Amino acid sequence: MIKELLFIAITAALLNNVVLSQFLGLCSFLGVSTNTKTAAGMGGAVCFVITIASAVANLLYDGILVPFHLEYLQTIVFILVIAALVQVVEMFLKKFIPALYRALGVYLPLITTNCAVLGVALKNVLSKYNMAQSVVCGLGTAIGYTIAIIILAGIRERIADNPIPDSIKGAPIVLITAALMSIAFMGFADLKF
Amino acid sequence: MKDGLKQVFKGIVTENPVFVLALGMCPTLAVTKCAIDGIGMGLSTTAVLILSNVMISALRKVIPDGVRMPAYIVIVASFVTVVEFLLEAYVPSLYASLGVYIPLIVVNCIILGRAEAYASKNNVYLSLCDGIGMGLGFTVALGLIGLFRELVGAGTMFGVSILRSNAAFAPVEIFVKSPGAFLVVAALAALQNKLGLKSATNRKGKPKSGCNGNCLTCSGCPLEVAKGEDKS
Numbered sequence: 001m002i003k004e005l006l007f008i009a010i011t012a013a014l015l016n017n018v019v020l021s022q023f024l025g026l027c028s029f030l031g032v033s034t035n036t037k038t039a040a041g042m043g044g045a046v047c048f049v050i051t052i053a054s055a056v057a058n059l060l061y062d063g064i065l066v067p068f069h070l071e072y073l074q075t076i077v078f079i080l081v082i083a084a085l086v087q088v089v090e091m092f093l094k095k096f097i098p099a100l101y102r103a104l105g106v107y108l109p110l111i112t113t114n115c116a117v118l119g120v121a122l123k124n125v126l127s128k129y130n131m132a133q134s135v136v137c138g139l140g141t142a143i144g145y146t147i148a149i150i151i152l153a154g155i156r157e158r159i160a161d162n163p164i165p166d167s168i169k170g171a172p173i174v175l176i177t178a179a180l181m182s183i184a185f186m187g188f189a190d191l192k193f
Numbered sequence: 194m195k196d197g198l199k200q201v202f203k204g205i206v207t208e209n210p211v212f213v214l215a216l217g218m219c220p221t222l223a224v225t226k227c228a229i230d231g232i233g234m235g236l237s238t239t240a241v242l243i244l245s246n247v248m249i250s251a252l253r254k255v256i257p258d259g260v261r262m263p264a265y266i267v268i269v270a271s272f273v274t275v276v277e278f279l280l281e282a283y284v285p286s287l288y289a290s291l292g293v294y295i296p297l298i299v300v301n302c303i304i305l306g307r308a309e310a311y312a313s314k315n316n317v318y319l320s321l322c323d324g325i326g327m328g329l330g331f332t333v334a335l336g337l338i339g340l341f342r343e344l345v346g347a348g349t350m351f352g353v354s355i356l357r358s359n360a361a362f363a364p365v366e367i368f369v370k371s372p373g374a375f376l377v378v379a380a381l382a383a384l385q386n387k388l389g390l391k392s393a394t395n396r397k398g399k400p401k402s403g404c405n406g407n408c409l410t411c412s413g414c415p416l417e418v419a420k421g422e423d424k425s
Contacts, residue, residue: 075273118296126293
């Protein structure tokens, strides 16, 4: 059981890295990775939201959509629930855990339209995961996202002052960096348990 | 009529969503392993974009400003579900190869971006033309990127073998894997920089409204949405 969950988490975090091999959540991955501090904040917020969203989406799917044969409404239900959930989480943190809110608050609205959140919820349904598996898969995916965005931010900080040719300054060099990271992450494909 | 055609042309060429506006990065990178997938994704998105643009434009005076984003999302998600079912029924092979990226059309920033920047301000006919133009522009871009990756990475075009693997040409397999997607888009952006072409990836400063700008340096697009909600 534990072994299976660990397998799901590692697969989601490293083998099928959400940004580098599945291309979900690219907007924030490329946009918020200018320094490691904001990248870590974004990563933390994503972990928080994806884990909760996976649990809630699973609860809704198994608890409401399946018993009433409404599986076809999953896309509509998930996107609305995620959008509402982010707002609720934001209000809850603001009121009850202000310290955490100060650390993650700015990044929460960014996540509403992050396709990684919806992607994980849909993937969980597709893989027929139960509650525990969904949460673990969500957390693993989010950890993968956090690892990727912090590494990219670190590299971007290091290359900021390097003499980069004019034509690849800005977006192209970031994309090339992401491509090299993606190659590195392909190495995990042979990971054996 | 003339205005409509102008809007279609704008979407395909002068304001191409991928090449010029740099919108919809996720599907641009994810489903361009081969030309067929890219075009299939492009056409699915076009269908959703046309339907949602028309619907949102028709309802633009009915939807209260404060809840416009949730309303748009519901409209878009409904059409995506319809398109998903149609694909599953009539083009099962494409449905299988696009997989989870079909429902993810909902969060494609082209759709909500055009709803917010165009359809909510213009009449139904112009919004229809905008949907057709932007959709076809997206399809053309995805098709071209897919064609290039397929040709270099596998030596095929639309699944037909063009370049035989021999001493002179060995397929550069990395181009059909995930790093290839980043490399191709990076090369494209670098080329646009070099030639000084109009593109969001080499435009300085903040995007004007909503998603109508640059996904690469943006991170502001969902923020703009959030600000809009705060006001209400």
